[in-house]
Amino acid sequence: MAIEATVQTTIYEAIGGQAAISRLVEAFYHEMDTAPEARDLRALHAADLAETKRVLILYLAQWMGGPNAYSAERGHPRLRARHMGFRIGTAERDAWMLCMVRALTVTVPDDAIRQAILGALAPLADWMRNQPETEAGAAPG
């Protein structure tokens, strides 16, 4: 009789661990730096992105089931609270997602994994909005 095992793995392991997350974050900020649609989003960020990149790598690694280095350093993510200082409406959310879709497309070849990541990130990005929007989706005023 053969033995069977169900091996479950994390998204972090499935995409290739720390090296893959670093490539993803590099590609994400490259998009933010160069895509015309992301100009206003880029302007919200610090001129030097080194620290932002470092922290997003820690966060995404933890969020995808890798080491808990983000929380070891910063405590509970409180991601929405940490974003309250920035004006985030639908335009910023959409620009953020655009950069992430493009970064995932070039760094995560597996369709199913990419869709799983995007499916979980989209509501998170939406939750980051902190500006009232009109029904048309544009910020009032």
Ligand code: HEM
């Ligand atoms: C939806 C639109 C979003 C906008 C406009 C936005 C914008 C920003 C800005 C301006 C910063 C500060 C970086 C700096 O000053 O250089 C930041 C930090 C950060 N963002 Fe976002 N963000 C968004 C969504 C997200 C999402 C969905 C995630 C997680 C998947 C995320 C994760 C982070 C992390 C981990 C940091 C560093 C926070 C820390 O210092 O601990 N952001 N974001």
